[in-house]
Amino acid sequence: MTGSTLTSDPAEFYREGLAHGELRYQRCQWCATRFSQVSLLCATCGGTDFVWERSSGHGRIHALPRTAAPADWRECTAVVELDEGFRMHATLAPTAAHRIWRGAPVQLEVAAEQDGGLRPVFRPVAA
Ligand SMILES: [Zn+2]
Structure with a gap:
């Protein structure tokens, strides 16, 4: 699922990961900073494009x-x-x-x- 785009409610997507025993996190497409919590704005570069990855x-x-x-x-x-x-x-x-x-x-x-x-x-x- 690496690189899949955000298609549903981020919080729901995160919970769905846990239900599969996975920790999903967001990576900023602009600066590659990784975030453990759902964000709408990158705290590092202000970017708004995130991809989900699986830890x-x-x-x-x-x-x-x-x-x-x-x-x-x-x-x-x-x-x-x-x-x-x-x-x-x-x-x-x-x-x-x-x-x-x-x-x-x-x-x-x-x-x-x-x-x-x-x-x-x-x-x-x-x-
Ligand atoms: Zn960023």
């Missing part, structure tokens, strides 16, 4: 919240940098604390919300 789902933890306490780790939000070169805030799946560090490799999973919605979650994997 590999592989990335690394870029930043962790300061309040994260390994002793009672629950789901928490981190900044993940995807292999495609864009960053997004995302929830980490509950994981043994020793697997969670800046630079740790993570893999996309799709979690179902109680209301039936879907959201991307990242699970730290063995390096």
Whole structure:
């Protein structure tokens, strides 16, 4: 689906990706900046032409919240940098604390919300 044009509601297209276990993102056609969230205007160059691409789902933890306490780790939000070169805030799946560090490799999973919605979650994997 790389390079396909936007034919429907972007938010719906994004959700449809999650339903297929995919993380879809937008790439600016003008400057190639990648965005994890649906945008109408490129924050880098002001361009308005985007194409959808599909992330590999592989990335690394870029930043962790300061309040994260390994002793009672629950789901928490981190900044993940995807292999495609864009960053997004995302929830980490509950994981043994020793697997969670800046630079740790993570893999996309799709979690179902109680209301039936879907959201991307990242699970730290063995390096
Ligand atoms: Zn741009």
